[in-house]
Every structure is written in C-alpha cells, then in structure tokens.
Amino acid sequence: MSVTGREGPPPPAPEPLGVETVDSHCHLDAMGQPVAEAVAAAQAVGVRRMITVGDTMESSRWCAATAAAFDDVYAAVAVHPNEVADFTDADADELAQLATLPNVRAVGETGLDYYWGRVERNVQQDAFRTHIEIAKRVGKALVIHDRDAHDDVLRILDEVGAPERTVFHCFSGDISISKHCVDRGYYLSFAGTITFKNADTLREAASIVPLEQLLVETDAPFLTPAPYRGRPNAPYLIPLTVRALAAVLRVDADDVAGATGQNARRVFGPW
Ligand SMILES: [Zn+2]
Ligand SMILES: [Zn+2]
Numbered sequence: 001m002s003v004t005g006r007e008g009p010p011p012p013a014p015e016p017l018g019v020e021t022v023d024s025h026c027h028l029d030a031m032g033q034p035v036a037e038a039v040a041a042a043q044a045v046g047v048r049r050m051i052t053v054g055d056t057m058e059s060s061r062w063c064a065a066t067a068a069a070f071d072d073v074y075a076a077v078a079v080h081p082n083e084v085a086d087f088t089d090a091d092a093d094e095l096a097q098l099a100t101l102p103n104v105r106a107v108g109e110t111g112l113d114y115y116w117g118r119v120e121r122n123v124q125q126d127a128f129r130t131h132i133e134i135a136k137r138v139g140k141a142l143v144i145h146d147r148d149a150h151d152d153v154l155r156i157l158d159e160v161g162a163p164e165r166t167v168f169h170c171f172s173g174d175i176s177i178s179k180h181c182v183d184r185g186y187y188l189s190f191a192g193t194i195t196f197k198n199a200d201t202l203r204e205a206a207s208i209v210p211l212e213q214l215l216v217e218t219d220a221p222f223l224t225p226a227p228y229r230g231r232p233n234a235p236y237l238i239p240l241t242v243r244a245l246a247a248v249l250r251v252d253a254d255d256v257a258g259a260t261g262q263n264a265r266r267v268f269g270p271w
Helices: 035-043 057-069 081-086 089-099 123-140 152-162 175-184 200-206 236-248 254-268
Strands: 019-028 049-054 073-077 105-115 141-148 167-168 187-190 215-218
Touching: 019 073, 019 215, 035 049, 035 089, 035 215, 035 236, 049 057, 049 236, 049 254, 057 073, 057 081, 057 089, 057 105, 057 215, 073 089, 081 105, 081 123, 081 141, 089 105, 089 123, 105 123, 105 152, 105 254, 123 152, 123 175, 152 175, 175 187, 175 200, 187 200, 200 236, 215 236, 215 254, 236 254
Parallel strands: 019 049, 049 073, 073 105, 105 141, 141 167, 167 187, 187 215
Antiparallel strands: none
C-alpha cells in the first residue's frame, strides 16, 4: 500500500514506556524506512519487539525474510481480504510453507473487509476459511482484519472453530462485539484509533476487556495516533496508544505495557 497522504515530518518520540511492550501489528515493508532504523527508534522508547504483517504474497515473503534477518522482528503471513480476488491453491500452499518458518508466528492479516468491498464477499469468505485452516494446521496464531464485517467474521469463526490464539487486529467493534470476543477467549488489539476524538464507542468497547486479552499495535504506517493524525506512523509511537488505553481502563500505563507485552509473548512467542 502506498504511503501517500501521510505528510509532514515524523512525530517526535514520545516519553519512553516504563515497561517494555510489543507492537503486535505493523507493516515494515510499507514504511519507506530501513528496518534497522525503525527497530532502533522503537526500542529507544520501550517497544522491544514488533510483528510485521504481510498483506500480499510478495509482502508475506518479505516479512518472513525480514523476521529471519532481524532480531526482535517476527512475521505474520497472509493475503489481505482486499487482495484475495486471485488467491490460488498454490498461494495457500506457499503461505502454509512460510507459516512453518521459525520466526513466522502468525497467519494474518486475513478476514473480511466489507468497507472497501473490493472483492466479492463469498470470495473473501472462502479465503478467510483457508487462512484459518492453515493457522490451525501449523499451530500458529490467527490475525484477523475485520472491517464492517463483524457478524460474518464471528459466525465463520464459530462455524469452523477458531485457532487457540486468535487476534482481532485494530479492533473496531462496539461493546457487544468486544464482549463476544472476550467470552470466546480472543485477543483484542487496539491501534491509534483509540486516541481519536470521535472514538467514544471504541473506548467503551475497550473498557471491558481484561488486561489478559489486550494487545497494542500501530498498524504503521497507517492510523497514526492523535495528535499526529495524517503524519507518518511507526512502531515507536506505541506509547501514545498504551497511555490512551491506560486512561480508558483507569490503570497505570506500565500495567498496560506489561500486560500487552506478556500477552504478545503468549500469542506470538516464545522470543
Ligand atoms: Zn487490517
Ligand atoms: Zn495491517
């Protein structure tokens, strides 16, 4: 995906976290910055590790190779629901192969995107089912992209059985959806959207999530947290989201950082 539309200088580094955590979802291949620089900037503020997430075959290969080459970077591999128009059996076989690599820790991002509606719904659903099956077969976590498709995502997970570790990336549902996910034992990953002014429904949804099921992410280079919306996002901005989430949960930022770091290890580890 292109990074056009994100303008201005990179936001300043936030105050470092008191406890290390993990950016559970970013796209290092789309950031236009050397990986070593992005990792160093993140680690300087306590974002010790990150998961770089594939959204096409090419990007999945890149993420797998990058996770093999860099300490503290791990990968997820998949074809994004907006990109599955031509998803083939050969692609599924290659993803399953990539998913067995030691530093590839998840299958994703996969799921359903009815907001853009770029690919027919039944085609998206077939590809989603295939990705779920791969995650279960190789025993890795599942990372879900769900945009305006909550009911069908939840229904399909119930139908086929969710993998043991299932993550809703950039969680975007309301409190009824977050309750459902919590009941099922899913992990809810919150992005910079939790800092947005008009996100009261999202904050209400987050407020009932137990610390044990919480993750944080940037989805960089997208979804830059407030007050830097529109500027380039990167893993070093996680502290902004951690602090916003701590305010919603009325706990200390160190507690959110610590819990999300431990949860990330449970989902994507061991390191
Ligand atoms: Zn996504
Ligand atoms: Zn993403």
